[in-house]
Amino acid sequence: MSKKQYAFYPGCSSQKGASASNYLNSIGVMCEKLDIQLNEIPDWNCCGASIGYAEGGELPRLAVSARNLALAEQNLPQQDMVSGCPACWLASRETIERLEESESLLAETNEALKEVGLNLKNDVKARHMVEVLIEDVGFDAIKEPVVKPLEGLKVAGYIGCQANRPFGIAGESFEDPKYLDNMVAAVGAEPLVDYDQKISCCGGALAFSEPEKSQKQIQDIVQSAYDHGADVIVTPCQLCQANVEIYQRDINKREGTKFEMPVMYYSQLMTVAYGGDAKQAGLDGNIIPSDKLKKFAG
Amino acid sequence: MSDANSQALAHYQGNFLKEVEERVEEGHWVKMCMQCGVCAGSCPFGPHWEHSPQKLFMMVMSNKRDEVLTTDSMWMCTSCYTCIVRCPRKLPITHIMHGLANYSHRLGLAPKKQPTRDVARLFWNNLAKTGRINELKFSLALYFKDGLVQGIKNALSMQAVGMKLMKAKRLSPNELFGGHKCKNPKDIQTVIAKAREIEDRRKGLA
Numbered sequence: 001m002s003k004k005q006y007a008f009y010p011g012c013s014s015q016k017g018a019s020a021s022n023y024l025n026s027i028g029v030m031c032e033k034l035d036i037q038l039n040e041i042p043d044w045n046c047c048g049a050s051i052g053y054a055e056g057g058e059l060p061r062l063a064v065s066a067r068n069l070a071l072a073e074q075n076l077p078q079q080d081m082v083s084g085c086p087a088c089w090l091a092s093r094e095t096i097e098r099l100e101e102s103e104s105l106l107a108e109t110n111e112a113l114k115e116v117g118l119n120l121k122n123d124v125k126a127r128h129m130v131e132v133l134i135e136d137v138g139f140d141a142i143k144e145p146v147v148k149p150l151e152g153l154k155v156a157g158y159i160g161c162q163a164n165r166p167f168g169i170a171g172e173s174f175e176d177p178k179y180l181d182n183m184v185a186a187v188g189a190e191p192l193v194d195y196d197q198k199i200s201c202c203g204g205a206l207a208f209s210e211p212e213k214s215q216k217q218i219q220d221i222v223q224s225a226y227d228h229g230a231d232v233i234v235t236p237c238q239l240c241q242a243n244v245e246i247y248q249r250d251i252n253k254r255e256g257t258k259f260e261m262p263v264m265y266y267s268q269l270m271t272v273a274y275g276g277d278a279k280q281a282g283l284d285g286n287i288i289p290s291d292k293l294k295k296f297a298g
Numbered sequence: 299m300s301d302a303n304s305q306a307l308a309h310y311q312g313n314f315l316k317e318v319e320e321r322v323e324e325g326h327w328v329k330m331c332m333q334c335g336v337c338a339g340s341c342p343f344g345p346h347w348e349h350s351p352q353k354l355f356m357m358v359m360s361n362k363r364d365e366v367l368t369t370d371s372m373w374m375c376t377s378c379y380t381c382i383v384r385c386p387r388k389l390p391i392t393h394i395m396h397g398l399a400n401y402s403h404r405l406g407l408a409p410k411k412q413p414t415r416d417v418a419r420l421f422w423n424n425l426a427k428t429g430r431i432n433e434l435k436f437s438l439a440l441y442f443k444d445g446l447v448q449g450i451k452n453a454l455s456m457q458a459v460g461m462k463l464m465k466a467k468r469l470s471p472n473e474l475f476g477g478h479k480c481k482n483p484k485d486i487q488t489v490i491a492k493a494r495e496i497e498d499r500r501k502g503l504a
Contacts, residue, residue, distance in 0.1 A: 012431040015478050017470030019433055019463065043481050045429040050377035052425070053396035054403055054418030056490075058323040063493035064425075064486065108500075112493040116485040165379035166392070174383040201342040201378035205421070208440055209413035210374075213346055246459055287462040 004136055007076035007124070008038035009068060009092065011085035012046050013238045020085075020238040022285025026267035027084050027129065029281070033145040033274040034137055039079065041072045047091035050162070051205040062105065063112045065095035070113055070120040084129040084267070086162035086237045092126035093167055130236050130266070131169060134179055142186045147275040148296055149188025155269070156195040156230035157181045158221060160240040164199055175199065183266055184234060187273035197224040202243040211250070218244050219251050222261050232262045232290045234269060241265060245288055262290035272297045300406040302503050309502065314363040321501045323397030324390045331355035337381035337391050347371045351381060351391050354398065367407040372399040373414040404503055416443055426490055429480030434473035 013020040014027075031038055045068060048061045056064070069092060072081045083089045099106040099122050110119055133142060157180035164172075169179050177199070181191035200221055203214020221244055225233050235241050241263050248259040264286065271281035278284060278297040310317040318325040331352065338350030349357060349371045357366050372395045381391040399415075402408040408415050417440060424436045441456070442449030453460075463469035470477070480486055498504040 012425075012478065013433070015430075017467060017472065018478065019468045021467055043429075045480050045486050046425040046431050048425065049421065049431075051414070051418045051421050053323075053400050054415060055400075055422035057400050057404070057494065057497055058397070059497035060490045060493040063489050067486070067489055108496045109493070111496060112489050115488045115492045161376075161378040161380070166382045166390075168383070201376050201380070203342075204376040204378065205417065206343070206374075206376045206414055209417040210343075210346075213343060214376075217342055246463075249459065285466045285468055287459070287466055 003037040006082040007072040007079040009083040011088040022282025025282040070118040089128040153189040156225040324393040367402040429486040
């Protein structure tokens, strides 16, 4: 079987030494096992993320994402753009749709890109890594490379916001998406399907500007995982991962809780189940470790 | 009063809905709101909004220009997109909130020292410099945005986490000396400057 190829847009946090470097590592190993080849878009830039609007406005924000799309079209033609980061995916897909709807916005965007010798045809697709797994690989094929089923590992699948809204995953509802639970089950772990915070907001970028309001959200997300008996929280989003992991300490200090709930990426679970070691799965990148998962990794 | 604001006031002559439709991102949707309140009830930060999106839409239509452009309500948006997927009329509410925040910021009317506004500005300036976010410089800029003393306090309180992240290879001290960036940061700056020039011309903000 020939490898599936994608134009890979890692995003700022998924670089070596950046806050989701362990996500990047585990995605790499996971994709290798699934015969997926990720071709990094040369010289990609930041998408502006969810907080870029305030200073960036509309056109500059669309233009920075359009630069990535144009670079993908030019250097990796016929390949879908894929990112592990919901914010990168959202910004890229939003740009594609906005420019599809408006010829004048596309013309203006290209006027800006022309300054650096680029042009966007706007015929590239932007997808999230989980879409590739669910739609192109499929649950049966996700199961195939499993050599260490994660039996007995209880997982609270925390999808968060932007891996679910506004675009969502085809065939899933916005209110109760099942894909993450199904992915967890595919690697032999036990999804806690009644976990009631799966689509709650962690505060996003406002974790920086409105820490107490955001930490109230995070407290609910972690508490519910405990209430449902979770060993780990699993997420497809870097900002969810970082916020929910890092701020447990502040919540403990202020609220007197004793939170120490590991927050992992789906790709870390998959890497371990596929026989990867702790380093390959990026388990050394979690500041709250999961001893259970480490045991599986050996 | 900023020049852009006096120009806008003179141009729209008290027709704020028209101003929003022409100058605010996705603003042409505002008049479609049927005041059901699902957005207000769905927002994770709902209790912290002085005026909910539903209320803001009615205020736009009722010409409450000052109140809309000076409130910090829109700055409470976490970009969770719950309002968008639940709105029965399919208004792109999140984007309209972003658009209103950006417009009030550009006119110089957004509340001073509004923390999300400050963070947003630091974030954009960080990315515009090299094309990619430098997480260490961004964190340091955040800690020190309210002055040196507060900055040292913030940095100390986050020190333990910072050390853990460094140990976990999720924060690199190399970021202080260059770090991640695009090959030619000038390209990004050029694209942004040109896009802003075009948008400002179209929206009369130049």
